Amino acid sequence: MSDAPFDFFDTHVLRTERLSPSFVRVTFGGDCLARFAGGGRDQRFKLFLPHPGQARAELPTDPLNWYPAWREMDPAERAVMRSYTVREQRHSPEELDVEFALHGDTGPASRWATRARPGDHAVLLGPTVADNGGVDFRPPPDTDWVLLSGDETALPAIAGILDWLPAGTEARVWLEVPDPADRRWLPTRARSEIIWTCRGRSAISMHDSIRDAVLPGGTPYAWIAGEAGGVRALRRVLVNERGFDRRQVTFTGYWRRGTTEDQLLTEGTLAAVGED
Structure with missing residues (x-):
């Protein structure tokens, strides 16, 4: 021990x-x-x-x-x-x-x-302590609603966040999966709206869906994760096009296209996508 x-x-x-x-x-x-x-x-x-x-x-x-x-x-x-x-x-x-x-x-x-x-x-x-560096979802106290977005690698984390959110929390969720059969019920006490897209099969991409969505008013907090390049691009959409304060966006690259996790470890960039 x-x-x-x-x-x-x-x-x-x-x-x-x-x-x-x-x-x-x-x-x-x-x-x-x-x-x-x-x-x-x-x-x-x-x-x-x-x-x-x-x-x-x-x-x-x-x-x-x-x-x-x-x-x-x-x-x-x-x-x-x-x-x-x-x-x-x-x-x-x-x-x-x-x-x-x-x-x-x-x-x-x-x-x-x-x-x-x-x-x-x-x-x-x-x-061995509950408040630890392995938890990234940390909305500020003045948050009025949350936006969650990720690909299939982020789905378990998003499911965990939805399960944790206090009752009545306003949440808008976008999830991209490889197969339509990957869609499932995600239990939550939050007032959530979940939009599923299927990679290469949906009429509109997840990024475009977020770009065009009618979002709640008030102060948002966004948590986005998945492929590093896609995460960076979505962060630009939120900050530059949807008016999010960059300090209100937590973003994490769970993987990088064309790169193994062993290579990311060698580069010292695991679970990070870097600032633009």
Whole structure:
């Protein structure tokens, strides 16, 4: 056990559920998850997976200085690392749901999630305090309504935010998914309006839909995430065309077209899209 605000959690797969063509939910278990202090909303954590043929994920033991030690390990042996969002956490018994956006066998996490079975090993690096740096959705006190937007990689985070929003919160939500069958009910106590677009199939793009939408009055707060280039472009729409104060927009690149997460880690740009 560590005194750090984050720690490693040794877990195993309890069950999986295919939610739609592009999503599978993996439920992790382990008594150690009692110490996982998720802050709700878009709570981010690191997931470490074993390579094919390995029974366990191999990684350093020190949660404070893990990254330099992990980088020094043999890439063929060290655990595969990816960033994900907590979809839901439950206690007694300890369970944590993660929803994986699938893209075939083109990435190790997608391959692992597609084939995950009960008992499979994984390690989480997550928070031990609820107010932690892995939560980005933080609307200012004077916020009158919120705008949420993202592609399929951001759908679990948006679902978590909607689940967290206080009753009566005004929310406008745009989600872009690969397949029409990926659309689903997202529970919330907020007064939400959700607009789904399907990449390459919808009559209007998500960006154009937001550009042309009739938005509520008052002070907005926007949270947008997904492919880095698209996130930057949408931020320009909100600030330059829709009149949002740039300080009222939280924007995060979950991935970059044509770039693997390993390459982003090497560049030191994971979960960041940069200022224009």
